[in-house]
Amino acid sequence: xxxxxxxxxxxxxxxxxxxxxxxxxxxxxxxxxxxxxxxxxxxxxxxxxxxxxxxxxxxxxxxxxxxxxxxxxxxxxxxxxxxxxxxxxxxxxxxxxxxxxxxxxxxxx
Amino acid sequence: xxxxxxxxxxxxxxxxxxxxxxxxxxxxxxxxxxxxxxxxxxxxxxxxxxxxxxxxxxxxxxxxxxxxxxxxxxxxxxxxxxxxxxxxxxxxxxxxxxxxxxxxxxxxxxxxxxxxxxxxxxxxxxxxxxxxxxxxxxxxxxxxxxxxxxxxxxxxxxxxxxxxxxxxxxxxxxxxx
Numbered sequence: 001x002x003x004x005x006x007x008x009x010x011x012x013x014x015x016x017x018x019x020x021x022x023x024x025x026x027x028x029x030x031x032x033x034x035x036x037x038x039x040x041x042x043x044x045x046x047x048x049x050x051x052x053x054x055x056x057x058x059x060x061x062x063x064x065x066x067x068x069x070x071x072x073x074x075x076x077x078x079x080x081x082x083x084x085x086x087x088x089x090x091x092x093x094x095x096x097x098x099x100x101x102x103x104x105x106x107x108x109x
Numbered sequence: 110x111x112x113x114x115x116x117x118x119x120x121x122x123x124x125x126x127x128x129x130x131x132x133x134x135x136x137x138x139x140x141x142x143x144x145x146x147x148x149x150x151x152x153x154x155x156x157x158x159x160x161x162x163x164x165x166x167x168x169x170x171x172x173x174x175x176x177x178x179x180x181x182x183x184x185x186x187x188x189x190x191x192x193x194x195x196x197x198x199x200x201x202x203x204x205x206x207x208x209x210x211x212x213x214x215x216x217x218x219x220x221x222x223x224x225x226x227x228x229x230x231x232x233x234x235x236x237x238x239x240x241x242x243x244x245x246x247x248x249x250x251x252x253x254x255x256x257x258x259x260x261x262x263x264x265x266x267x268x269x270x271x272x273x274x275x276x277x278x279x280x281x282x283x284x285x286x
Contacts, residue, residue: 014212016212047209048206048207050179050208051213
């Protein structure tokens with residue numbers, strides 16, 4: 001499987017996955033991710049511990065993120081190069097949606 | 110202090126039932142203090158009515174950060190039985206959740222489906238050899254073994270269907286995603 005096909009399997013991603021990856025631009029542990037996601041969405045998204053645990057397992061297996069250390073017995077994670085690329089392409093995709101959305105809405109409001 | 114032990118049966122494809130039951134006991138002032146090792150016997154102390162969320166998770170094997178993450182998020186583990194984890198958290202306004210998307214609920218059921226399929230599969234060589242032997246000679250012991258395994262297979266098949274059905278229902282909840 002070439003790189004492009006591999007990346008396409010991850011897109012489009014869920015809101016949960018998007019915000020987890022986004023928060024891992026900076027190295028964080030699980031609870032740090034929860035707090036960051038809650039902060040940037042001003043409380044709209046509160047990630048459940050079970051949902052986050054499952055997502056982190058899957059993302060680590062798919063090599064989108066990797067364990068980068070430990071602090072106070074908590075495992076730290078960070079994005080891999082693949083994770084960064086997937087995130088970048090998702091942001092491009094979202095930009096297109098947003099652009100077309102705004103363009104179409106101008107006509108009706 | 111009043112203390113009672115109650116036996117309550119529940120099924121893995123319908124954990125909401127046991128979660129709601131425990132939450133109602135807490136609202137009635139019966140505080141859960143212990144869960145038996147089989148996960149069906151519950152010990153309560155009579156105390157004050159509380160708002161407590163109970164959530165049940167299933168994991169085949171967990172890493173150390175599983176417990177840490179749940180504890181960081183405010184959950185305490187009240188019991189563990191055969192891979193089932195009973196989590197509780199007191200709350201005031203917003204009820205906390207351990208799963209915040211449909212996908213993770215589907216995944217929890219999927220872990221059970223794999224386990225059932227695995228147990229089912231390892232039954233097969235036994236059933237096969239028993240049937241072959243019964244064709245040659247009749248024996249009470251072999252017939253009894255076959256009967257037991259047959260019964261187990263039926264129970265497993267029933268559980269498998271219920272889990273697959275639960276996941277089918279969850280998938281149908283997603284309309285535009």
